[in-house]
Amino acid sequence: MAADASPTAVAPARPDPTGPGRHAGEAQGPPAAPILAAEHVTLRFGGVRALTDVSFEVRRGEVFSIIGPNGAGKTSMVNCISGRYRPTEGAIRFDGKDITRLPTRKRAGIGIGRTFQNLALFGHMTVLDNIMVGRHHLLRHGFWTGMPYWLLGAQREEIAHRREVEEIIDFLEIQHVRKATAGTLSYGLRKRVELARAVALKPKLILLDEPMAGMNLEEKEDMARFILDLNEEWGMTVLMIEHDMGVVMDISHRVMVLDFGRKIAEGTPEAVLADPHVRRAYLGEADEVVHDVDEPAVA
Amino acid sequence: MSAAPETHPATAAAVAPASPLLEVNNIEVVYNDVILVLRGLSLSVPQGRIVALLGANGAGKSTTLKAISGLLRTEEGEVTRGEIRFAGERIDGTEAHAIVRRGIFQVMEGRRIIADMTCLENLRLGAFTRSDREVKRDIDMVYGYFPRLKERTGLAGYLSGGEQQMLAIGRALMARPKLILMDEPSMGLSPLLVKEVFGIIRKLNEDLGITILLVEQNARMALSVASYGYVMEQGKVVLDGTAAALADNEDVKEFYLGGHGAERKSFKNLKSYKRRKRWL
Amino acid sequence: MASMIPAGVYRTSYREDMTILATRNSRLALWLGILLVCATPLVFGRYELGLLVNIGIMGIAALGLNILVGFTGQISIGHAAFFGFGAFASAWLHERYHVPVALCIPLAGLMTALVGLVFGAPAARLKGLYLAIATLAAQFILEDFFARAQWFTGGVAGRITEPFEILGWRADREETYLYVVLAWVIIMFVGASNLMRTRDGRALVAVRDHYLSAEVMGINLAYYRTLSFGIASLYAGIAGALYAHYLLFVSVEAFNILLSIQFLGMVIIGGLGSVAGSLMGAAFMVLLPEAVQALADALAGGAVDRALRLGNSISFLREMAIGAAIILFLIFEPDGLARRWRLIKAYWKLYPYSH
Amino acid sequence: QPIPVGHIMDLSGATSDVGTPFAQGVNDTWAWFNRTRNGVSGRQADVKAFDYGYQAPRAVSQYQAWSRDRIVAINGWGTADTEALVRFVTRDKIPYVSGSYSAALTDAGGKSGRQGVEASPFNFFYGPSYSDALRAMLIWAAEDWKAKGGQGRPKYVHMGANHPYPNSPKAAGEALAAELGFEVLPAIVFALTPGDYTSQCLTLRSQGANYAYLGNTAGSNISVLRACQTAGVNVQFMGNVWGMDENAMKAAGAAANGVVFPVRTAAVWGQQAPGMVQVQAISRVSDQAGNAYRPVHYLAGICSAMLVAEAMETAAANGGQVTGERIRDGFYARKDWVPRGFEGVCAPSNFSPTDHRGQLAVSIYRARVSGDTSQGSVAELMQAGTMRLEAVKTVTLDRRADWLGW
């Protein structure tokens, strides 16, 4: 683990030209502009300061994690990026463009996908339909041409996209629940479906809010594998919030720590974990997990 | 399977040979009249102990808890076979609110706080079944455990995920139950708070003598506070034993605790094949 | 609902997997059903045919409301007003511009859709019951408009409409008009089924189930909320136009809040979010009073009547029976007729091994 | 073999307060007719009564149900349903005698050329049209104004819901009022349901109206009368045919005192007339004890049903077929037609193939209430004289061609 800790060394290792990732190639070449940049973001709700002057950059092709105590403003930060909240001050740039004021719905189109901390699936739809909703901005046929399904090409389009969606389903190993109603799935499966839905957007940047919460070790392993594959093979940049330090340490290239809405540290996982302030505010001293991390994990 | 659990050093307070406070015998649960989720599940929770219930996603852990607390029926679910006894009396078929009055309180998965009320109102509601005058003092006790909650005066719906989890646990304390059913209390909490929450769970058990049935994905933590544990798989208990025994089990280590001995697998280099669980 | 598809059905292409009707038998049953309806004039009298025509018309309107309520989750208590608008629009188009009736019907649908979009605009901002009651306002405002827009509706006196005619074929009796309605029912129901399996249909449901995450998926909430009003009104308008050329007279009185509530009843009784359910709900609401009436007629003068001295109060009993039927229905079949229908189908599929 | 006849009535809907006595009158009459006159030339009339709850679509679907039974004539009810059925009855040639007296139905030949009025050769009703009744009351009002020594031009206002039925005579009334020298005030709208209409009354007062036409049915008229009494409005109210009756007088109490309204029959319950014997016999069909009080609508129901019955007899005379067309012709067979045996009760009607204005003579009555009406039944109150109906005047209108269908 320690050996490949340097994020720049790890960044998109094997761009796979045959892979389904649309943006797989983009991360190659000279260190391009960061895919995402938050500039002095401040967010207030009445008296509550959820974020105070937070700046950071996410590089193309990396796995970037945000950690921090509960209520530190992590989700709020992600909400600012995905458009749910509008920063009170500061700016957010994506792919070089200022998106601070871009309406939420337009962000899917420019390549931002996300999952939610509290599950937000379409509970009465089948898993398949949930994921197809993810394709929304890629589909062209509206109700006008959709009603005469067979005549004006809606069917052809549906089938083409269905094929791609099935690939995502295979990849995330949820074939067996394809036709189940999303609302009846267990927590862990729902998280997976949510991920599938976000992936279906074909995002360049995928925001994951606590993807491992409520999972057991085995499932976390699966989830970690999916995230890594998305990052490495599908070429997606990943911004992740996670409380499981093991996961954060192992799969992120860089980590940012928030506390009380302020950024208190940023850097490689090891560097951040070594920060005494972080240890105190977030992990608590003499944490067993920290011990684990300090020891080299077996490959 | 339901062999009398041995005393575990971790719960020194509960040394006395405990009689089962809660007994679940061979229950079967069906959702929507068709989906069979629990198939003959049995477990028992001794008075004054913490018992952990582990299992993969979709194994039916939450369903088990809901079957005990009677909330199953609000989701078109039904206990179709077997029986559930609390302090010797059958409670399957009893209405959920009556079960609360008997002293079983469930902390539901996903926090489920009342978003359009304040923290304080949520806490007061936790004490709905009580009529004594100590509600106020207990509110202070909860604030003592979770000082953050005191500062949040707005609506609970605007709390962060972790704050809501604290509120959900605090609300359970307000009911002063005999048995708390906890569904993944550590979900979404920061490492620091996870430790705190487990500390609180242990304290509740030791100081207040509350019995706890704990569903948890953080198996390491769960087994460290519990005296006995069950592992569920597809609606059945596949393995049970004292917490210590479980923590030593190869499969549990592999699938729940991670790594063998002191070593931890890295999430980075996962093998793509999976070892078969032996209990299946 | 995967469990409802019988074992042994294997599909080899996505295209097959995406059909509306999953099995060959159900497709067969549908064609058979349509054929049967076509044959009804051979056996049924005008009364029964009239009921069928009514079911078809109400079914189209109910389907529109179901798209709004069942799929998009927006309750409307003003559907009758849009239904009425369609009726008046069609009558007006014919009288003012001499548009052939066959064309008036779709045009009236489009006009109504536009009006629906206007009244649906608040939907972009309003949620749940607030919206529901804004639609109640639409009901009263439109009713008021009908009563005073002499040029459009003929004012409170109402307007006489011409029968349907295409290429010299007149459909001015139930025996013939039934086919006109049937054609429209097929078009509108197939359209809705298709809508639900394409982009915009899914977006509507997504908005209902979780509008915040729908927005993140790139769905324009305001657009879809308003659109669903537009589509619902399109259906209402076409149904209204069909109604106008069936009764041959339109008057504001017919389109009151009671009818709006009845539409809502059809949707709920048929099954929220079920395309076929809309037709079943309409059938239920159209046939229920007739059935109760038949019962009352059977009782009238009989022993029960004399024993209880029902006499004129039989009409109150009928009303009470309708109210009670709705309540009992909801208690025992809260998911609507569509679900019962599925269960019955499942039963027959598994027969004789159903238990 | 019985002859099927339809009866569309409202016993449970919005107009059931007036619909019930009217329907009762119709039903009793047919039962009596079958029993004592042995039906139409020996054939019993099989009256199929249907309570449609004032919902036009139900009336239409019931009409279709009846077409299976080959009914030959219909006693109908409301404006909306009557007009919805005009085309159908014309097509099927079924005479339709409604409770809606909309003037638009009188233009049998469709010759008036009015917008929205089309030929309705099979529609009839017993009584003056809403427009003609209002015209008559206006003529009376003009005289009343002079008689009372009113100064200047009297002010007239039309009140009622914006619905077909109250609106039907609005234009005609305002036109004649202007012609007669009234100052016509802007109409005041109030809903067909009871409510608090104090604000309308305050407006009425501040407008200074002298004569106000109440176009609604009894239920909401009562509210207006009571509110106006409280607000201290001093106006002569003129009710519609369906807007005032003995039940409404009881409900409105002293507020109804002085209201004038048209009565369609030549006598009201309790008055002496040759035909009253039959009326009492009919009443006993549904009231063996014979002590029920029958409001004006009951008597109107009797006359409406009798018109149909006699027209059917005419059709059947000399062994004729009882068909819709022949029954219609039966309506044209007599001049100053009063059903046999109902002299002095039913007012004479005259119908012609082009003009279905059956009555142009309008009897105006005044409601008199003195004292508390909340205790005791209508019968008792009328008996005791706490409530009285007072004949005021009968106005006979010219059969003006330009008023046909208006």
Place this chain on the structure above:
Amino acid sequence: MDWSLLLQLTLNGLIVGALYGVVAMSFVLIYKASQVVNFAQGEFLLVGAWVCWWMLTDWQLPFWAGFLFTLAFMTVFGIVLQVVVLRPLIGEPVISVIMATIGLGIFFQALMKWIFGVFAKPFPPIFAVDQVSVLGLQVQTVYLMSLGISVLIMAGFAWFFTASKHGLAMRATAFDQQVAQSLGVSVPKVFAMSWAISAVVSSVAGVVVGVVNGVSSALSFYGIKVFPAVILGGLDSVVGAVLGGLIVGLLENWAQYLDAQWLNWGNMYTIAPFYALILILLVKPYGLFGTRNIERV
């Protein structure tokens, strides 16, 4: 400008508005406990009015006794209704329950006609002085009584929902029945309580309207009439309901004034509240006092 007319209309608007407020409150109560919009509210009012009328005429009870009996009857009525009709629907989608209230409305409308007939019936005189003059406007005494009662009811509700634990339980039930149950709240009991109180409150309005206009089936129209009031105030706000009622009362009367003085369109009185409703909702989507939904992900 006719100032005295305007003043009187304003006053009248307030008085009638207070009555709308009472009915609106009973709406809000059920909504707060179950998120159900009760389409049978008008029929509750009707049942209350008829029962009281029956007590006063057929049983010749003095007004206060008949009134108290009515309140007691309505309590039982609400509870029975809950047990028979609404309890089986617990856990079903709200819209099904709303539809059930529509069924209830149809049922009781017919039942009342069956029992009491279709004619409007007057109430016996109740107060020695049945109208008093307020600022030059003659006002029915019973309206003043309803004004007093509505203030009392409003204060009671305000306390109930913020301070009492049962009020909290009611709000919790409305938010999430499953959670409420998990807290030991008996959902059926909460519903029974809210339906009973709501039935009682609306029967007060029923009696008042009955005394003013006489009782007839059409009184149930008040049920629909107060919708704008409820929405203007905000569906879940008791204070809002009363204010909404007052506003609608005023709007009606001011619209009447405008109409009578200048517009002469004739229909403003009935339709103006609905235009106002839409306008206000466009500016304030949750009415004046309604709590907005929590939108957090």
